[in-house]
Amino acid sequence: MTLIELLVAMALGLLITLAATAALLVARQGFTAVDAGSQLQDNGRFLRSIVQRLVAQAGYRDLRFISEMAQKSNAGALLAPDVFGLNNSSRASGNAWNQGTARTAGEVGYGSDILVLRYQSSSRTADAAVSDRTMIDCAGVAATAAPTAAGDKLLSIFHVGVGSDGEPALMCTRLGTGSTAYDTQPLLSGVENLQLLYGVDGIAPGNTAVPSASTADSVPERYLRADQLTVSGNDQATYANWRRVRSIRVGVVLRASPGSAIDQSSQTFYPLGISKGSAGGAKGSAFADNANDPGTVYTPVADGRLRQAITFTVHLRNSQGD
Secondary structure (H helix, E strand, O other): OOHHHHHHHHHHHHHHHHHHHHHHHHHHHHHHHHHHHHHHHHHHHHHHHHHHHHHHHOOOOOHHHHHHHHHHHHOOOOOOOOEEEEOOEEOOOOOOOOOOEEOOOOOOOOOOOEEEEEEOOOOOOOOOOEOOOOOEOOOOOEOOEOOOOOOOOEEEEEEEEEOOOOOEEEEEEEEOOOOOOOEEEEEEEOEEEEEEEEEEOOOOOOOOOOOOHHHOOOOOOEEEOHHHHOOOOOHHHHHHHHOOEEEEEEEEEEEOOOOOOOOOOOOOEOOOOOEEOOOOOOEEOOOOOOOOOOOOOEOOOOOOOOEEEEEEEEEOOOOOOO
């Protein structure tokens, strides 16, 4: 074998090796993207499952307290709503169930909202001291104690925070029956945007008149932001507005690990759903209002992460006491 033949053979072998390496890298990138996509779908299914179950529980009253709550409601008492929310807010350890801090641009979870759900545990008999363990909180923990008063309720709060791994996460803050200490823990890693709209019956944004119970039905006419239901300095109107919530539209953006996306370009997501965004038919969302509701048009930095937007609507099952 001459030197020239040896050099040609080495060059051909190098080309084959480079082609095989390139094919392996492409295959590995494809496998990473498919695996990340599957994980995002699993995370989305889990998130939908837990949120749908807890929204269905919102407003539930144990049998022994149904008539008492109805009497208080009819008497015009200031009853806290069983569904409540805060727009573009984060929670701190010292916050009460209806408190939060306005988010600033650039922080993790900017634009994300808070969802508060309240409900009672369930017992098999009117004098039972323990629950039947059918009601869970946002961490999936079954309540063990039966309610002892009409206002004795479980509390589950969904919000976006930073998990122990430094990733944005869907956080769960819970308060058990008879407890006074809040417990907060990460529920699902990779949740960087949580958007909420509330389907309401018979009220307009900023409504200050307590609507008549005779006009109530179970059909929402419009979807409003949390700040459009809350009237500053007027708890009675605020609580009355929240008791007119009939459904909740949930929008979430999930992200995978770095390097999981094949498409490295910048992308825009509409967490509350893609639809006709203008009279001209431009792509967008009828629910998006980034000026008043940050995060409803979401354009993260192009960081090589695979992302997925999930949108679903849950109708409340229980009466909100109006």
